[in-house]
Amino acid sequence: MSDPDAPPPGYRQLTRFEVWRLARANVALTLAILLVAAWQTWRLFQGDDSLGIAWGGLSGMALAEGRWWSPLTSMFMHAGIAHLLFNLMALASLGPPVCLRFGRDFRGAATYLAFYLLCGGLGDATFLAIHPQGEINMIGASGAIFGLWGAVARMRPDGSLAPILSRQVWLQTRAAIVSNLIIMAIVVGPALLAGQWNGGGIAWEAHLGGYLGGLLMIGLPVFRSRPLTV
Numbered sequence: 001m002s003d004p005d006a007p008p009p010g011y012r013q014l015t016r017f018e019v020w021r022l023a024r025a026n027v028a029l030t031l032a033i034l035l036v037a038a039w040q041t042w043r044l045f046q047g048d049d050s051l052g053i054a055w056g057g058l059s060g061m062a063l064a065e066g067r068w069w070s071p072l073t074s075m076f077m078h079a080g081i082a083h084l085l086f087n088l089m090a091l092a093s094l095g096p097p098v099c100l101r102f103g104r105d106f107r108g109a110a111t112y113l114a115f116y117l118l119c120g121g122l123g124d125a126t127f128l129a130i131h132p133q134g135e136i137n138m139i140g141a142s143g144a145i146f147g148l149w150g151a152v153a154r155m156r157p158d159g160s161l162a163p164i165l166s167r168q169v170w171l172q173t174r175a176a177i178v179s180n181l182i183i184m185a186i187v188v189g190p191a192l193l194a195g196q197w198n199g200g201g202i203a204w205e206a207h208l209g210g211y212l213g214g215l216l217m218i219g220l221p222v223f224r225s226r227p228l229t230v
Contacts, residue, residue, distance in 0.1 A: 030109075031095065031116065032088050035141060038076035039084050053077070057137025058124055064133075071124045075117075077139040087141045094148040097155060098218075103226040115223060119147020119210045126209025143206035149176055150214025159225050164215060176211055180204050 056073035063070065078084040098115065102108040123143020128134075153172030154161045162168040180202065188201040217223055 031113075032091055035076055035078070035084065035088060035091070038073075039078050039081075053079070053137050053139055057139045058127065059135060059137045060128055060131055060133045061135045062137060063128070070137075071121060072117075074124070074137070074139045075120045075141050075144055078141075079139060083140060087145055090145045091141070091148070094145060094152055098148050098151050101151075101155065101159075101225045102223070108226065111223065115151070115214075115217065116144050116148070118217065119150070119213045120144030122213035123147065123203075123206035123208075123210035126212075127203055127205040130205045138203045138206060140203065140206075142203065143210035146176065146207045146210035147214030147217075150211040150216075151218040153211075153215060154218055161219055164219075169215070173211075176207070180207055 055067070056070060056077050058070040058074035078087065095112075099108070099112045102111040102115070120141065120143045123146065124138075127138055127143070149172070153169050153176075154164070156162055156168070184202045184204065
């Protein structure tokens with residue numbers, strides 16, 4: 001029997017530059033533009049940041065009050081330019097290899113977009129499962145982006161997938177955990193020291209759900225790699 005995770009016909013290992021060059025015209029940059037547009041639109045029409053977060057942020061209370069759109073809108077909203085730029089840099093690094101894996105045509109773009117949104121949705125679901133009656137709104141694309149990280153954690157240079165219980169996946173997972181701890185220290189640490197922490201901070205729950213979702217979903221038949229011609 002053939003290995004379903006073996007490199008597809010026509011696949012060859014690409015350099016990092018080639019990956020970015022081939023994928024840049026696909027959905028990775030489109031999503032980046034959407035993230036920027038959503039943030040700018042929110043600031044333009046809401047004026048007050050708190051009003052924008054109350055309208056599009058995700059929480060148990062938001063859903064209880066009927067804001068059914070918040071799981072989607074929260075993925076495209078950011079708490080300032082620093083938050084936005086950080087996520088855009090992560091998307092620019094993690095998006096192209098996953099995008100390229102699905103193909104360079106319309107089908108590949110649609111598959112990539114579906115994968116991105118599913119990872120974000122799983123991040124949202126994890127956040128809500130841990131805070132079903134929470135009042136603090138969550139915003140940001142980090143759940144979806146950590147899903148891309150989970151996918152990259154299993155992707156080998158030859159196009160095959162590493163087993164979930166492998167050294168490659170462990171090293172990537174450890175890096176994801178460390179990055180969360182560092183970001184939490186940077187964001188929450190000063191507020192704690194100043195005695196001004198209100199319970200908000202980094203939505204590690206969404207990061208966890210997105211990462212595990214990407215780690216598992218990339219192995220599904222619908223998300224297998226497709227032949228690549230250069």
